[in-house]
Amino acid sequence: MLSFVCRLFAxxxxxxxxxxxxxxxETLRVLAWPGYADSDLVKVxxxxxxxxxxxxxxxxxxxxxxxxxxNHGGDFDVFAANTAEMRHYISRNLIVPLQLSNIxxxxxxxxxxxxxxxxPGITRKGQVFAIPYTFSEMGLIxxxxxxxxxxxxxAAMWDSRYKGRVLAFDDSxxxxxxxxxxLGGSPFQIEDGQFNRVAExxxxxxxxxxxxxxxxxxxxxxFRKHSAALLFANYGSQQLKLLRDAGADVGYVIPRExxxxxxDCWAITRGVKNQRLAESWINYxxxxxxxxxxxxxxxxxxxxxxxxxxxxxxxxxxxxxxxxAQRRKVLWSHIISGDLPEKFLAP
Amino acid sequence: xxxxxxxxxxISFKLGILLATFGILATSLSxxxxxxxxxxxxxxxxxxxxxxxxxxxGRNMKIIIDVIAEDAQLLAAIPLASNVxxxxxxxxxxxxxxxxxxxxxxxxxxxxxxxxxxxISTSQHGxxxxxxxxxGKRMTRVLAGNLQEKAHYPYVFDTFRLARxxxxxxxxxxxxxxxxxxxxxxxxVTVSTPVIARNGKRLGxxxxxxxxxxxxxxxxxxxxxxxxxxxxxxxxxFLIHPDDTQTFGFDQGKRILIQDSFEPVSALVQxxxxxVVMNIDEGPQKQAGHVAAFVRLPFGDTIEKRFVILxxxxxxxxxxxxxxxxxxxxIKIILAFSGLALILSALVSRIVTxxxxxxxxxxxxxxxxxxxxxxxxNRNDEFGLLSRSFHDMQTEIMAHLSxxxxxxxxxxxxxRHDTLTGLPNRRxxxxxxxxxxxxxxxxxxxxxxxxxxMDSFKEINDTFGHAVGxxxxxxxxxxxxxxxxxxxxxxxxxxxxxxxxxxxxDDPRHVKTIVLKLHDLFxxxxxxxxxxxxxxxxxxxxxxxxxxxxADELMQYSDQAMYNSKKVGGNTSSFKAFxxxx
Numbered sequence: 001m002l003s004f005v006c007r008l009f010a011x012x013x014x015x016x017x018x019x020x021x022x023x024x025x026e027t028l029r030v031l032a033w034p035g036y037a038d039s040d041l042v043k044v045x046x047x048x049x050x051x052x053x054x055x056x057x058x059x060x061x062x063x064x065x066x067x068x069x070x071n072h073g074g075d076f077d078v079f080a081a082n083t084a085e086m087r088h089y090i091s092r093n094l095i096v097p098l099q100l101s102n103i104x105x106x107x108x109x110x111x112x113x114x115x116x117x118x119x120p121g122i123t124r125k126g127q128v129f130a131i132p133y134t135f136s137e138m139g140l141i142x143x144x145x146x147x148x149x150x151x152x153x154x155a156a157m158w159d160s161r162y163k164g165r166v167l168a169f170d171d172s173x174x175x176x177x178x179x180x181x182x183l184g185g186s187p188f189q190i191e192d193g194q195f196n197r198v199a200e201x202x203x204x205x206x207x208x209x210x211x212x213x214x215x216x217x218x219x220x221x222x223f224r225k226h227s228a229a230l231l232f233a234n235y236g237s238q239q240l241k242l243l244r245d246a247g248a249d250v251g252y253v254i255p256r257e258x259x260x261x262x263x264d265c266w267a268i269t270r271g272v273k274n275q276r277l278a279e280s281w282i283n284y285x286x287x288x289x290x291x292x293x294x295x296x297x298x299x300x301x302x303x304x305x306x307x308x309x310x311x312x313x314x315x316x317x318x319x320x321x322x323x324x325a326q327r328r329k330v331l332w333s334h335i336i337s338g339d340l341p342e343k344f345l346a347p
Numbered sequence: 348x349x350x351x352x353x354x355x356x357x358i359s360f361k362l363g364i365l366l367a368t369f370g371i372l373a374t375s376l377s378x379x380x381x382x383x384x385x386x387x388x389x390x391x392x393x394x395x396x397x398x399x400x401x402x403x404x405g406r407n408m409k410i411i412i413d414v415i416a417e418d419a420q421l422l423a424a425i426p427l428a429s430n431v432x433x434x435x436x437x438x439x440x441x442x443x444x445x446x447x448x449x450x451x452x453x454x455x456x457x458x459x460x461x462x463x464x465x466x467i468s469t470s471q472h473g474x475x476x477x478x479x480x481x482x483g484k485r486m487t488r489v490l491a492g493n494l495q496e497k498a499h500y501p502y503v504f505d506t507f508r509l510a511r512x513x514x515x516x517x518x519x520x521x522x523x524x525x526x527x528x529x530x531x532x533x534x535x536v537t538v539s540t541p542v543i544a545r546n547g548k549r550l551g552x553x554x555x556x557x558x559x560x561x562x563x564x565x566x567x568x569x570x571x572x573x574x575x576x577x578x579x580x581x582x583x584x585f586l587i588h589p590d591d592t593q594t595f596g597f598d599q600g601k602r603i604l605i606q607d608s609f610e611p612v613s614a615l616v617q618x619x620x621x622x623v624v625m626n627i628d629e630g631p632q633k634q635a636g637h638v639a640a641f642v643r644l645p646f647g648d649t650i651e652k653r654f655v656i657l658x659x660x661x662x663x664x665x666x667x668x669x670x671x672x673x674x675x676x677x678i679k680i681i682l683a684f685s686g687l688a689l690i691l692s693a694l695v696s697r698i699v700t701x702x703x704x705x706x707x708x709x710x711x712x713x714x715x716x717x718x719x720x721x722x723x724x725n726r727n728d729e730f731g732l733l734s735r736s737f738h739d740m741q742t743e744i745m746a747h748l749s750x751x752x753x754x755x756x757x758x759x760x761x762x763r764h765d766t767l768t769g770l771p772n773r774r775x776x777x778x779x780x781x782x783x784x785x786x787x788x789x790x791x792x793x794x795x796x797x798x799x800x801m802d803s804f805k806e807i808n809d810t811f812g813h814a815v816g817x818x819x820x821x822x823x824x825x826x827x828x829x830x831x832x833x834x835x836x837x838x839x840x841x842x843x844x845x846x847x848x849x850x851x852x853d854d855p856r857h858v859k860t861i862v863l864k865l866h867d868l869f870x871x872x873x874x875x876x877x878x879x880x881x882x883x884x885x886x887x888x889x890x891x892x893x894x895x896x897x898a899d900e901l902m903q904y905s906d907q908a909m910y911n912s913k914k915v916g917g918n919t920s921s922f923k924a925f926x927x928x929x
Contacts, residue, residue: 164504206472206496206499207472207496207498207499209499210499210504211499211500211501211504212499214597215582215597217582221651222501225651226504333523333525334525336523336524337495337523337524337525337526338472338473338475338495338496338497338498338499338500338524339495339496339525339526340492340494340495340496343492343493
């Protein structure tokens with residue numbers, strides 16, 4: 001009996017040894033958002049470069065910051081984050097400049113994404129720290145029956161003709177950016193003296209809207225139930241699709257002030273083991289087929305094909321860190337709660 | 348005795364084991380079947396009970412909300428609520444508002460699950476006119492300046508559209524409305540109803556904010572503490588969960604969905620079916636080892652088909668405790684019945700082997716003692732048949748045996764007697780002679796042997812034939828016998844030779860008397876086939892111990908003496924040596 005067990009064990013060991021490769025494969029550690037690195041696409045990369053790819057997923061910016069900060073970026077090689085977050089990683093020296101010659105597919109990107117200096121937060125001192133991968137802009141969705149002509153400005157949300165039929169988004173940062181832009185200021189840098197004016201403008205928005213929504217499904221429900229005319233599309237194309245699927249006759253427009261947009265970019269950590277391999281990964285995701293799958297599967301715009309929603313000439317404002325997120329938050333909580341301006345605005 | 352003992356043990360033991368095994372097996376199998384079916388029944392009954400409990404909790408929730416709705420309707424209907432909008436001057440308005448605030452305060456005090464009661468105007472962007480908040484243990488009336496515009500909240504713009512007495516129920520959410528005192532950042536649901544003037548003009552609305560935690564406390568109040576209460580909105584976001592961190596995920600930008608924890612609930616989320624019951628046997632999740640029931644409850648506006656999903660989970664232990672008690676009972680029953688089966692099988696094997704053993708005893712007795720024992724011949728079963736067959740066999744064997752005995756006796760007689768005359772033959776005579784010699788040696792008494800031979804028997808045979816010769820021999824035998832005592836032995840040695848043993852002679856002269864008597868008898872003619880035949884005999888006598896010391900010598904000497912008689916012409920007698928005096 002014992003001898004049988006021994007023989008079995010020996011046979012198992014031999015077969016195990018045979019099944020293992022002669023040498024350990026190099027591993028690329030990818031940290032990404034769900035949908036950015038589907039296993040079938042990863043397999044193609046593994047085969048082509050004869051490496052092993054280990055994909056981890058995150059679902060919030062906070063978790064992403066935490067994971068990259070641990071071990072000073074030593075736990076991952078390459079990750080994706082939006083432009084507003086990149087400043088954090090660059091200033092803390094957590095990511096390294098990229099060798100663009102190793103990422104030749106950037107040449108096929110839309111012009112908007114080729115001008116890297118024009119995209120805030122991803123370059124510093126002439127060095128490129130991140131490459132755009134996917135984006136979503138926040139345009140306006142309007143009811144074609146109530147608008148003979150598509151609205152051209154965000155100001156339509158303040159238009160008293162649509163009082164009670166406007167759906168805005170419940171978010172301090174974006175709302176302050178939009179209001180500031182409409183008042184002629186910078187979206188991300190509101191001057192101290194301007195804050196009261198912007199806040200008052202948002203109280204006016206509050207008095208004109210039907211409500212401020214939070215979830216995409218909620219916005220669709222409200223839009224249909226209350227025959228809304230205008231919707232600030234925080235979720236972009238995803239929301240447009242939901243509304244159209246629900247049978248709404250809606251149009252989508254990028255206002256002339258420009259649409260705020262988040263733009264997720266690939267960056268390489270300081271702890272990268274093989275930068276060349278990590279850059280090959282970035283290059284691979286920018287292949288038309290791989291980027292195309294992202295759009296097909298996730299409904300997110302890619303940087304290779306022109307988006308059917310946002311034309312090349314449309315103004316897209318990539319998100320940047322704001323001057324004082326906390327201040328916007330406190331003021332917004334007064335506004336959304338219905339406080340009278342004279343109560344919370346210092347004279 | 349060993350063999351029957353062993354056999355007795357063998358049959359009853361084997362039969363007993365067989366019956367006991369069968370009994371125990373049957374009991375165990377039916378016990379196991381009983382256990383599994385009962386366990387399934389218990390489990391499904393527990394699931395049914397849990398579903399019923401969930402439905403009852405759902406009904407309770409509806410009743411509680413209905414009662415709150417009645418409170419809102421009552422507040423909207425009292426003239427004071429309408430008066431606030433039509434007060435003649437500022438002072439009266441303030442007085443009316445104060446009275447209404449006092450009413451709100453009283454109602455808040457009576458209902459600890461109420462956070463806030465408000466009167467909101469349709470105009471002025473939904474400005475609050477009268478508002479009383481729960482503020483810890485106190486009730487705080489919020490005064491002008493701190494009152495807020497609420498028209499952009501669904502509970503306001505949706506209620507504005509309702510008719511008199513209609514109720515709006517908001518989605519359940521975290522209340523982030525600044526300045527809400529105790530209700531701030533707490534899970535809340537609002538119940539509201541419009542305030543409509545006599546002329547039909549919409550003036551405003553009454554809103555009651557409910558503390559969801561207070562509500563869940565009431566719902567949980569009647570449930571055993573081991574029950575877990577779950578509530579989700581129609582998209583599946585947890586609103587009530589035993590772990591508070593799992594609720595209102597959407598409020599922090601993430602979705603913690605009921606269908607991720609309880610997969611089957613996704614059917615309810617998709618609007619399929621009204622309830623699901625599930626048994627979460629294993630898995631890494633916290634809900635493992637629970638039975639859970641979920642029901643879909645209409646919530647608020649029926650046109651919009653809004654609903655919530657209410658669920659109860661109960662640890663499987665509560666049910667398995669029942670089933671383990673059941674299994675214990677089942678084992679007890681199995682053991683008891685197995686014991687019974689053992690006793691019964693022992694009894695039955697005894698009943699069956701009892702008659703067998705009796706039969707074995709009867710056979711033994713018969714083979715040893717040839718005695719037919721009493722057997723249960725009258726039984727109507729197989730034992731009766733066996734007993735009867737055995738009895739018949741015994742009787743037949745006995746008949747055969749006695750027949751055999753008879754023929755053996757006949758053979759024996761034949762071996763020791765002469766067939767013609769029926770007298771003892773030479774062999775028997777020698778036996779008796781030797782026996783008599785032995786007796787004489789002990790007693791010291793004498794005995795005599797008389798050798799008798801027919802004279803001229805050959806001539807009779809030749810003249811009249813063997814048949815006549817045989818008749819002569821028979822007559823001689825009769826003659827010799829008639830002349831002797833009972834104790835004496837007359838034997839035929841063969842041919843015409845006879846021999847006589849005179850046992851125990853007290854007086855030797857007596858021998859002479861007998862010899863002479865014989866001689867006389869032989870002088871008579873014999874009547875054979877109508878013929879008179881003269882048959883004479885020569886007699887020789889030898890006496891023990893005088894003439895010979897053993898049987899052979901006695902025979903020899905008596906024979907010689909007989910020849911001596913023949914020599915002198917026959918029809919006389921001679922003594923070996925001694926001629927007794929006359």
